[in-house]
Amino acid sequence: QGKKLSDALRISAYVFSTGLLMFTALVNTASWFMQNITLGNFWQTAWLQFYDHMEGDEWTIFLVGAALVPALAFWGFNGILLVADITGKPTFITRYRIQLGKNDPVDRKKLWKAIYTALGNQFFVSFPMLVPMFYIMKWWENTFSKELPTFQWFLVELSIFTVVEEILFYYTHRLVHHPVLYKHIHKKHHEWTAPIGVVSIYAHPIEHIVSNTLPVMTGPMIMGSHIVSISAWFSIALVTTSISHCGYHLPLLPSPEFHDFHHLKFNQCYGVLGVLDFLHGTDKMFRQTKAFERHKVLLSLTPLSESIPEPPKKEE
Helix, strand or coil, rough: CCCHHHHHHHHHHHHHHHHHHHHHHHHHHHHHHHHHHCCCHHHHHHHHHHHHHHHHHHHHHHHHHHHHHHHHHHHHHHHHHHHHHHHCCCCCHHCCCCCCCCCCCCHHHHHHHEEEEEHHHHHHHHHHHHHHHHHHHHHCCCCCCCCCHHHHHHHHHHHHHHHHHHHHHHHHHHHHHHHHHHHHHHHHHHHHHCCCCHHHHHHCCCHHHHHHHHHHHHHHHHCCCCCHHHHHHHHHHHHHHHHHCCCCCCCCCCCHHHHHHHHHCCCCCCCCCCCHHHHHHHCCHHHHCCHHHCCCCCCCCCHHHHCCCCCCCCCC
16 A cells, blocks of 8 residues: 555646646746737737627626537537548548547437437536536636736646546546445446547436536636636537547547546546546556557557457467
């Protein structure tokens, strides 16, 4: 136990220190870029024009930023993926499929069920949850400020949002895997052992509230964030979870191997970042697989399923 704790602390310290260095470098580089390459106060001017166009109607501005923009990001990204899922074309994308031979092509009946459920969760669960969030954000008196947050502060907020989401998602996700809750709630999501992007919000309404939506909403509510930050964060969160479920390990995109393995094995890889899984030992099986070796950003055009193939099965 002592060695395990020591290893966990060492890994955590390494992840934190590396992340801090990368974050500092990103802030400095991005800040320089924003100040010297882009048109000075372009975003500030654009925001003021949008605010004036909406005549300062905070509810409408909130709906556009927290609902419409993220929904367009989600369905725009998944629309591209669905073309490949349904048609198997372009073939160069299907080469990057993680679970080879699965969803090739996708079952149309299951797909439509997933789409209807995803739309239902958005319209009848996510959007109504924005009503109490709106009043919480108004209480902060910063969400609809005419002055945008600095880019440096947005990066700080993004880091905090990510940590809050990781903690809440990991533990609520493990909670719905409890046998009592799994049978009645989470089993629906795991109907897809080889997931596709739209399945990211294919879930029982209770799970969608507790495990999908609240972990993403909580960070901005704690920070009293600006609506522009909220809109960007919600869009990033939806696209990122779509990537985690998409079933393709595509070049330059975050690796979906971790969560894809969770759908394959059910009792592994509950989190997003993987730190809590390491601390709790819920990634031991994953770390012994080829999927773990492939769990990295692909920087070439050769699919990792080809460069790091599964070992040949032993003949009986």
